[in-house]
Amino acid sequence: MQEGKHHYYVSVSHNLIERERNESTPFEVMVDDEELVQLKDLMKVLEEEDAYTLQRAPVPYKSADHDEATAQFSDGMTLLYTFLYDHGTSETRQSIESMNVLSRLQDTDYEDPGYEDSPLNK
Numbered sequence: 001m002q003e004g005k006h007h008y009y010v011s012v013s014h015n016l017i018e019r020e021r022n023e024s025t026p027f028e029v030m031v032d033d034e035e036l037v038q039l040k041d042l043m044k045v046l047e048e049e050d051a052y053t054l055q056r057a058p059v060p061y062k063s064a065d066h067d068e069a070t071a072q073f074s075d076g077m078t079l080l081y082t083f084l085y086d087h088g089t090s091e092t093r094q095s096i097e098s099m100n101v102l103s104r105l106q107d108t109d110y111e112d113p114g115y116e117d118s119p120l121n122k
Contacts, residue, residue, distance in 0.1 A: 002030060004032045004033070005030040005031060005032050005035075006019075006030065006031065006032070006036075007019075007028060007029070007030055008028070008029050008030075008031060008036065008039070009021045009022070009025035009026075009027065009028055009029075010025055010026075010027040010028075010029060010039070010043075010084060011024045011025045011026065011027070012027070012043075012046075012077075012080060012081070012084075015043055015046075015047055017036075017039060017040065017043065026092075026095060027084050027088060027092045027095065027096075028088060028089045028091065028092050029084060029087040029088050029089070029092065030087060030088075030089065031087050035087060038083065039083060039087075042076070042079055042080045042083055043080065045076055046076040046077065046080055077101070078102060081096055081101050081102055082102065084096060085102065
């Protein structure tokens with residue numbers, strides 16, 4: 001183990017950071033105290049953005065795929081998964097790679113077929 005680093009187990013969906021692995025914490029990271037604070041901050045920001053996005057979701061007259069709340073949430077997810085990837089064990093990195101979550105959140109897929117004749121959703 002690297003000097004000053006400790007193992008933590010993280011669940012993005014449950015917003016958990018634990019010292020012991022359990023069925024709810026699939027990602028293992030090794031971080032020092034300062035990096036642990038950064039991880040907690042990323043998780044807190046994501047939780048706040050999730051709450052805002054949830055409040056915004058039922059508004060019927062504005063498309064959510066171009067909404068600022070959705071973009072902020074996606075940016076927060078990208079930052080969090082990037083942190084987990086950068087500080088994760090090889091198993092964690094493989095897990096995140098298999099999810100293809102980083103590229104999916106960075107690529108809006110608006111260039112894919114089907115959008116060219118759609119009305120603007122702005």
